[in-house]
Amino acid sequence: MNLGRTTATVNIASATYGVALKAAMRLAGAFLKGATTRQTVIILKLPPQADERAYEAAAGLLVKGIPNLHGFLVIRADVTRRGLLDVKKLDDALVLGRPLVILWPLGIKVPIHIVAAADRIVDVRSVRPFHLVSAAREVEGRVLDIGEARRLLEYPVTSVFASMRAGRSTELVLKRLQTAHLAPDPLPSVPSLDELEGYGEAREWGLALAEDIRAWESAQIPWSEVDRGILISGPPGSGKTLFASALAVSCGVEVVATSVSRWQSAGHLGDMLGAMRKSFQEAAAKKPCILFLDELDSIGDRATFKGDNAQYSSQVVNGLLELVDGFDRLEGVVVVGATNLPEKIDPALRRAGRLDRHIAISLPDAETRRSLCRRYIRKDMPEGEIETIVHATAGLSGADFEQIGRDIRRRARRGGTEITAELALSVLPPALKIEGERRRTVAVHEAGHAIVGIRLKIGRLDSLVVARDVRGSGVAAGFANFVLDGDVERDRQTFLSQIAMLLGGRLAEEVILGSAYEGSGGEGSDIHKATDLATLMEVQFGMGEALGYFRATTSADLDDLRRRIPAVRERVENVLLKQWKRARAIVEEHAEIIELVASRLSARGRLEGAEVEQMMPTKRQGASR
Numbered sequence: 001m002n003l004g005r006t007t008a009t010v011n012i013a014s015a016t017y018g019v020a021l022k023a024a025m026r027l028a029g030a031f032l033k034g035a036t037t038r039q040t041v042i043i044l045k046l047p048p049q050a051d052e053r054a055y056e057a058a059a060g061l062l063v064k065g066i067p068n069l070h071g072f073l074v075i076r077a078d079v080t081r082r083g084l085l086d087v088k089k090l091d092d093a094l095v096l097g098r099p100l101v102i103l104w105p106l107g108i109k110v111p112i113h114i115v116a117a118a119d120r121i122v123d124v125r126s127v128r129p130f131h132l133v134s135a136a137r138e139v140e141g142r143v144l145d146i147g148e149a150r151r152l153l154e155y156p157v158t159s160v161f162a163s164m165r166a167g168r169s170t171e172l173v174l175k176r177l178q179t180a181h182l183a184p185d186p187l188p189s190v191p192s193l194d195e196l197e198g199y200g201e202a203r204e205w206g207l208a209l210a211e212d213i214r215a216w217e218s219a220q221i222p223w224s225e226v227d228r229g230i231l232i233s234g235p236p237g238s239g240k241t242l243f244a245s246a247l248a249v250s251c252g253v254e255v256v257a258t259s260v261s262r263w264q265s266a267g268h269l270g271d272m273l274g275a276m277r278k279s280f281q282e283a284a285a286k287k288p289c290i291l292f293l294d295e296l297d298s299i300g301d302r303a304t305f306k307g308d309n310a311q312y313s314s315q316v317v318n319g320l321l322e323l324v325d326g327f328d329r330l331e332g333v334v335v336v337g338a339t340n341l342p343e344k345i346d347p348a349l350r351r352a353g354r355l356d357r358h359i360a361i362s363l364p365d366a367e368t369r370r371s372l373c374r375r376y377i378r379k380d381m382p383e384g385e386i387e388t389i390v391h392a393t394a395g396l397s398g399a400d401f402e403q404i405g406r407d408i409r410r411r412a413r414r415g416g417t418e419i420t421a422e423l424a425l426s427v428l429p430p431a432l433k434i435e436g437e438r439r440r441t442v443a444v445h446e447a448g449h450a451i452v453g454i455r456l457k458i459g460r461l462d463s464l465v466v467a468r469d470v471r472g473s474g475v476a477a478g479f480a481n482f483v484l485d486g487d488v489e490r491d492r493q494t495f496l497s498q499i500a501m502l503l504g505g506r507l508a509e510e511v512i513l514g515s516a517y518e519g520s521g522g523e524g525s526d527i528h529k530a531t532d533l534a535t536l537m538e539v540q541f542g543m544g545e546a547l548g549y550f551r552a553t554t555s556a557d558l559d560d561l562r563r564r565i566p567a568v569r570e571r572v573e574n575v576l577l578k579q580w581k582r583a584r585a586i587v588e589e590h591a592e593i594i595e596l597v598a599s600r601l602s603a604r605g606r607l608e609g610a611e612v613e614q615m616m617p618t619k620r621q622g623a624s625r
Contacts, residue, residue, distance in 0.1 A: 010061055013051075013161040015135035017058035020047075020124055025062075025069070025101065028120040036071035040099040043110065043118045047126040048285035049278065051158070052076060052105050055124075059101060076103040077110075079270045090114060106284065107277030107323055126285070127157050136164070144170060155181055190242075193250040197371035202232055202243055202359040209334065210250040213288055216332075229324065229335040229354050231296070233342040234361035237397025240338040243361065244292040247336065251290065256283045259294035269312055273319045280323045280330065287332030296337040297344040304344075317346050324354050343556040369393050369401075376405030378419045385421035392425055395470060404428065431469035434477045441513060442466050442478040443598040448508020448587055449480035449501055449526075450612050451594050455586045456497035459483050461609030464601050478601075480505075481609075492543040495533060499575065500583040502530040507580070507587045508594050532558050534575040535568065544571055590616075 010018075021044065028042040029035060046055055059074040075093050078086050085108060093100055094117055102118075104110060115121070129149035136142040136149075148170050152160050155177045163173045163180075193199070193206045205227070212226045232240050241257070248255035258279045266275035283291040299320060305313045324335060337355045339345060349355050364372060369390045373381065377389065393401070407427040412419050434442060446464050454461055459482040466478040482501070505526055509516050535558045538544035550561055550568075562569045587594065593615055601607050 010139055011161070012132075012135055012139055012164045013054055013157075014058040014061055015139045016127055016131050016157075016161070017051075017055050018062045019131040019134045020127060021055065021059050021062055022066075024122045024124045028122040030072065030099075030101070031068050036069070036099050038099070039097050040072075041094070041102070041118045042100065043102045043104050043114070043121040045104045045121065045123045046106060047124055048106055048281040048283075050105065050124075050281070052103065056103055059103060063101070071099055072101050073098045074101045074103065077105060077108055079108070079273060085109075085111070087111060105277065106281045109322055127153065129153055132160070140166060142170075148174075152177070190245045190249050191375070193246050196239075196243070196246050197364075197368045199239070199243060199361060200359075202230075202361055205230065205357070205359060206243070206247045206250060209247070210252070213251045213253065213334075217288065223331045227334070227357065228330075229337070229356065231337045231339065231342060231345065231350060231355040231358045232361055233339050233358065235363060235397070236340055237399035238361045238363055239398035240361060241292070241294065242398060244290055244336050244338070248290045251288070251334075253288045253290060254286045255290040255292055256286060257292040257294070260298040261295055264298070269315060272316065276319055276323060280333075283333045284330050287330070289333060291333050291335045293335060293337045295339065296349075297339040297341040299346065299349075301344055301346045302348075303346075317348070321348055321354070324349065363395060363397055364401075366390050366394075368398075369396075372398060372401040376401045377408055377424055381419070381421070385424075388421045389424050392428055392431070392469075394467070396429075400429075432477075433469045434467050438477075439466060439602050440598065441509060443602040444508050444512050444594065445505040446478045446480045447594045447597040447601060448504040448506075448512075450504075450597060450609075451508075451590050451616070452504030452583050452586050453480065453482050453497075453501040454613055454616055455590070456500055458494070458497045458501050461612055463609055464597070464607045464612060466601055466605055468605060492537065492541075495537055495541070495543065496575070496579055496582075499530045499533055500579040500586075502526045502533075503576075503580055503583045504587060507584050508598075511584070511587045511591055512594055512598070528555070530576060530579070531562075531572060534572045534579075535562060537575065538568055538571045544575075593617075 024044050025031065025042065028044070030040065030042055044059075046052060053076075056074065056076045063069045063072045063074055073093060073096070075089065077090065080086050090102065093102075102114075104121075110121070129146050129152075132149040132152060133144045133146060136144040151174060152164075152170075159177055159180060160173075163176045168176075193203050193210070196203055199206075209227055212221065215221045216223055216226055232243060234240055244255055244257065256279065263272050263275040263279070266272050279291065279293075283289050299317055300313050302314050302317050335355065337345075337349070342358060342360070345355075350358065370386055373386050373389050373393075381389075393404075396404075404424070404427055408419055408424055411417075411427060412423060417423065443466050446466065450461055450464055453459070462481040462483050464478070464480050467476075470477050503526065506516055532555055539550040539558075539561060562572060597607065597612055597615060
C-alpha cells in the first residue's frame with residue numbers, strides 16, 4: 001500500500017481494506033494523470049457486510065499515503081436519524097469542486113443525479129487472501145503464504161484482524177481462531193422438507209425450489225427462472241421457522257434468520273434501516289442462501305398509517321421494498337417472509353417479483369401429530385400409545401411438541417424410566433374435560449348443524465364428533481364434518497343454505513336448551529363465518545341485493561367494509577336474518593331428532609353421517625327460502 005511514514009497509524013484491518021480499495025480506485029481511474037486536478041467523482045460500492053467506518057478510515061489513509069491520490073476527498077454515503085439518505089452532505093461535497101471518492105454501502109440506492117455526476121461506479125471486492133498477504137507484509141513484514149491466508153479467511157474477518165496481533169505466529173493465530181469459534185454445544189439436527197409432514201403446498205413449493213437452485217448453480221437456468229420470494233402465514237407455533245430451516249437444508253444452502261423486532265431494537269429510524277440493510281448484506285455475502293424475515297406484519301400496511309408515526313412507518317416500508325427489489329445485487333438469495341397476520345402486509349410487498357406467492361400453514365392435523373410424536377417424543381413408540389397422544393394433542397402446535405418432547409425426556413432421565421404415553425400425557429397442558437352439561441351443550445350444537453345441513457342438502461355429512469377433552473386455547477370441542485361435491489357449481493341458494501347450516505348450531509342451543517352459549521360467537525366462530533360469507537355474496541360474488549365489487553382478500557377487509565359502508569352492513573344483516581329464520585324453522589320442526597342425535601353423540605363421542613341421516617324422517621319437504 002506504500003503509505004510511507006504513515007504506517008504507524010495503519011493496522012492489519014485498514015491495510016487489508018486499503019488493498020481492496022486501491023484496486024477498485026485504480027479500476028475507476030483515480031490513478032490516471034490529471035485525475036486530481038479536475039473534479040473526478042468516483043463511487044465505490046462496498047461489499048456485503050462491510051464495516052463502513054473501517055473502510056472509510058482505510059480510504060482516508062490511502063489518500064494521505066499515496067502521492068497520486070493527494071487531493072481526493074473521501075466521504076461516505078449515510079442516512080440521517082430519520083432514515084433518509086443524507087443527500088445534502090453529498091451535494092455539498094459536489095459543490096466544492098474537488099475530486100471525490102464516495103464510499104457507497106450496499107442497500108442504499110444511488111440517486112439519479114449522483115449517478116449522473118459520477119465518472120465511474122465500481123464494486124469493491126470482498127476481502128480476498130491476496131489482500132491479507134499484502135497487508136501482512138506491509139504492516140508487520142509478516143511473510144504469509146496464500147494457503148495460510150485462505151485458511152485464516154475461513155473465519156470472520158473481524159476475528160481474523162483481532163487475532164493477528166504483533167508477535168503471534170500464523171500457526172498460533174489459526175489455533176486461537178479455531179478455539180474461539182468452536183461451537184459450545186452441537187445444535188439439534190434440522191429435518192429436510194422430505195421429512196416434514198403437514199406442510200402441503202409449502203413443502204411442494206420448497207422441493208421444487210431446491211431443484212431450481214441446483215439447476216441455477218450448475219448454470220442450467222438463469223436466476224430469473226427461480227422463485228425468489230414467498231410469504232408464509234399461520235398461527236403461532238405452526239412451524240414457520242422450522243419450514244425456513246428445512247427449506248435451507250433441502251436446498252443445501254445457509255439460512256440467514258432475522259425479524260422485524262430485531263431490526264426495531266437497533267434504535268431510531270436510521271439505525272433500524274441500517275439493521276435491515278445489514279441483514280440483506282449478510283444474505284448477499286452467503287449466497288446462495290435463504291433470508292428468513294419473521295414478524296413481517298409488524299412492518300405494516302401504508303394504507304392504514306395515520307397520525308404522527310405515518311411518515312416514519314412509510315419510510316420503513318419503502319426501505320424494505322427497496323431492499324427486496326435489489327435482486328440485481330441479491331442473485332442467489334430467496335426471501336421467505338413469515339407472519340401470523342397476512343392481512344396486515346402492505347400489498348406492495350406481495351406484488352409480482354417480491355413476495356408474490358402466499359401459502360398458509362395451519363396447525364398440525366392428526367397425521368402430522370403422529371409424525372411429530374415420532375420426531376420429538378419417541379421414534380419407536382407403539383402405535384396404540386402414539387394414537388393416545390395424537391388424540392390428546394389436538395390444537396397443539398409444532399413448537400408445543402418440541403417443548404413437550406424436551407420436558408418428557410428430562411422427566412424420563414430424572415426418573416430413570418422409559419418414555420411412555422402415560423409419561424407424555426403427564427406433561428401435556430391441563431385438559432379441559434368435555435363432560436356433564438358442557439358435553440350436552442356441545443352435542444346439541446353439533447346436532448343442530450348436522451340436521452339443518454342434511455335438511456338443506458349442503459353436502460354429505462361425513463361424521464359428528466364431540467371430544468372427551470381439549471387442550472390449547474381456541475380448540476373446538478366438537479365438529480360436524482360435511483363433504484361438499486367439488487364438481488357442483490355453487491349458486492346463491494347454495495351459499496344461503498351454508499349460512500343457515502352455520503347458524504343451526506346456535507339455534508339448536510336456543511331451542512333445545514333455552515339459551516345460547518359463547519362458543520357460537522366471537523372471532524372464527526360460526527356467526528363470524530356466516531357473516532363473512534354473506535358479505536362476500538354482497539360485495540364480490542354478484543349475488544347480493546345490489547351490483548358492485550369491492551376488493552377484500554381477508555376477514556379483516558370484510559369487517560372494514562361492513563364498518564365503513566352502512567349499506568353493506570344492512571344488506572348483510574338482512575341475509576343473516578332471513579337465514580336465521582329459515583334455520584330456526586328447521587330446528588323447531590326437528591327438535592326431537594336433534595335431541596336424539598345429541599344424546600347418542602354425547603354418549604359415544606362420534607357418529608357416522610350415514611347413521612344420522614337414517615334418523616331423519618323418510619319424507620322430507622322443501623324448506624322455505
